[in-house]
Amino acid sequence: MSKFKRSQRIAMMVMEFLFYANKSFSLNYFCEKFDVAKSSVSEDLQKLNKSFQEQGLGMIVSNIGASGGAYFKPSISKSESQLFLENLKNKLQSKERILPGGYLYYSDLIFNPKITNYLGLIFASRYVDEKIDYVLTMETKGIPIAMATANYLNSEVVVARRESKVTEGAVVTINYVTGSTRRIQSMSLNKRSMQPGKRVLIIDDFMKAGGSAKGLYELTKEFNCIIAGIGVVIDTEIPQQKMVDNYFSLLKLKKVNEITGEVEIEIGGK
Amino acid sequence: MSKFKRSQRIAMMVMEFLFYANKSFSLNYFCEKFDVAKSSVSEDLQKLNKSFQEQGLGMIVSNIGASGGAYFKPSISKSESQLFLENLKNKLQSKERILPGGYLYYSDLIFNPKITNYLGLIFASRYVDEKIDYVLTMETKGIPIAMATANYLNSEVVVARRESKVTEGAVVTINYVTGSTRRIQSMSLNKRSMQPGKRVLIIDDFMKAGGSAKGLYELTKEFNCIIAGIGVVIDTEIPQQKMVDNYFSLLKLKKVNEITGEVEIEIGGK
Known part of the structure; x- marks a missing residue:
């Protein structure tokens, strides 16, 4: 027994x-x-599925049969996701976060594992059926969100760097135009970091005009990979026209007023 | 009921x-x-504790009483940790990983959430009694390990950057000497990122002479915080004399021979 x-x-x-x-x-x-019969495991899995759904984390997908298996499919509930984003929005809408130039300070939030776990769960819920092989991001602030997303998707993270490092070996470098300031910048990715034909999800923390998302998009094509989606935490209302079309964002930054200290953010960017 | x-x-x-x-x-x-009595919850917690220990992840520490509570204390078992490090060592000891200059390519491993989760669990197991408030690292490759460690410690990650960004606001910058090439470099940290008196764990992926660990150490002191530990994934045998004394490493890189393709790594660095 x-x-x-x-x-x-x-x-x-x-x-x-x-x-x-x-x-x-x-x-x-x-x-x-566990040294038990299949029938017991099947029953366990049914109970587990209920518990995962009750907790609002997703479900256990079972495939009962000779070659049967089961996996945890992450899927945050709508209400839980709304609650989390409402909370995040309120934290971001603080005038203490306003930096010169109308930027917002949010490194404390983006590097808090409790917050990134939720962000990862939300992105993973959306892209879990897309069979993502790599979650691609750009250093630095995209990394924690990409890691959390990849964790739930069972995929790997690939990080494009601003400069190529001696410790990285042969790289592919592209130039791209930053959307907001129109400067030419470059990003590099190690040649061995992505295999051709794989499916890539681009994740970043912030999108203004979409220059770096566009750069990551071009880089993905250089590696002959398939772009399965682009997800960002915050996009801005202005400029309305972004350099990439199909992206998904969680929050939209509508206004930052350095004089009045007003920050306006809306849930459900795009 | x-x-x-x-x-x-x-x-x-x-x-x-x-x-x-x-x-x-x-x-x-x-x-x-769950709408159940305390006695049921207490019994649940005892069962849970057994399961966590059986799985080798740690334990549930319960405090039964009027103001009683319980928490999950991560603690990987020695055998599980050895097995994981043995596996990681074998992956690293591949001649394909050798880069010009005798560096090793390991971004694929360090950005794989399955691997970083384990690394985080190992570091958290070691420092869980140290009441860590912040896990401090330097961009870029330290970030995933710092995030995983902080996740298990219920603390936040703080990332020092090589250059200060316009989107970061007021920063504290220090200069430090890289241990191996003796160049002067600088690292910056946002002024609001750490409160004085808090306990800091420094985490990094690689240590050669210990220059950047030393820099992070100095930065911690600038913020009047307490250094509770320094943990690195890989340190090198040479130079034997590092710029910081008390650190903990998981693997020691003993030899990289670019000509013969030999890589020698030992478990249990320091």
Whole structure:
């Protein structure tokens, strides 16, 4: 008889599913791990699915059969996502965050794992069916969000750098025009970082005119990869015309007034 | 009666504990969430603790009493940690990773969430009793490891940057000497990123002579914070004398031979 009771099996299964989100485990794997019959594992999985849905994190997708398996498919509930974004919006709408030039300081939020986990869960929920191989971002502030997203998608992160480093080896470099200041900048990516034909999700923290998203887009094409989506946390209302078309944003920055200290942000950017 | 059976409660509790590692939840929180008595929650917590230990992730520390609470304390088992590092070592010891100048390419590993989760768990296990407020790192490759560590420690990440950005506001900048090439470089940190008196864990991916760790150390002192530890993934055997004394490393790079393609790495750096 198994030394694990149902509640213990279930606890350990949650740990595995969360640690390896979007990765399929065979039923046999759990049968052997817990020394129980397939029927017990199937029943466990049904219970687990209910719990994941109740918690608003997603679901356990099971494929019962000879070569059966199950995986945790992340999917944040609409209400939970709204609640989180409302909270984030309120934090961002503080006049203390206004920097000279009308920028907003938000490094404290973007490097807080509790916040990035949620952001990652939201992006992963949207792109989980797109079979993403790489989450591509640009240094520096895109990295934590890209990592959290890739964690839930079971994919890898690839980081384009502003300058190529001696510790990086052969790189592909492209030039791009920053959308807002019209300066020419370059970004580099190690030649071995993406295999051709793979599916890429571009993630960034902020989009004004979309120059760096456009750069990442061009870089993806240089590697003969497929762009499966572009997601940003905050985009700006102005300029309305961005350098990339199809993107998804969580928050829209409508106004920053350095004199009155007013910051206006709207949920559901694009 | 509660609509949640024990196995469902336990599954949902695992999710909360993992999502908010090292954060204390009151017993009342769970009593209200599941509409059950404290005695049931206490029993759930005991079962959960067993499951966490069985899985080798750590433990649930409970404080049963009027103001009782419980939290997930991450702690990877020695055998699991060894197994992971053995595997990482083997991946790193590939001649394909050798770059001109005797550097090793490992961005694919450091930006893979499955690997960084483990690295974070190992560092968190070591520093969880140190009451870390901030995990401080330097852009770029330290970020994913710092995020994973902070996630398990329930702390925030602070990132020093090579150049100060217009989007960052007032910064504190220090100059430091890179240990290996003896060049003077600078690193900057936003003035509001750390409060005085807080406890800081410095995390980085690589240490040769320890110049940037030393820089992060000096920066921490500029903010009147306390250095609670320095952790790096890989340090090098040469130079033996580093610019910082008390650090902890997971792997030691002993040799990289560009001609023969030999890479020698040892588990348990320092």
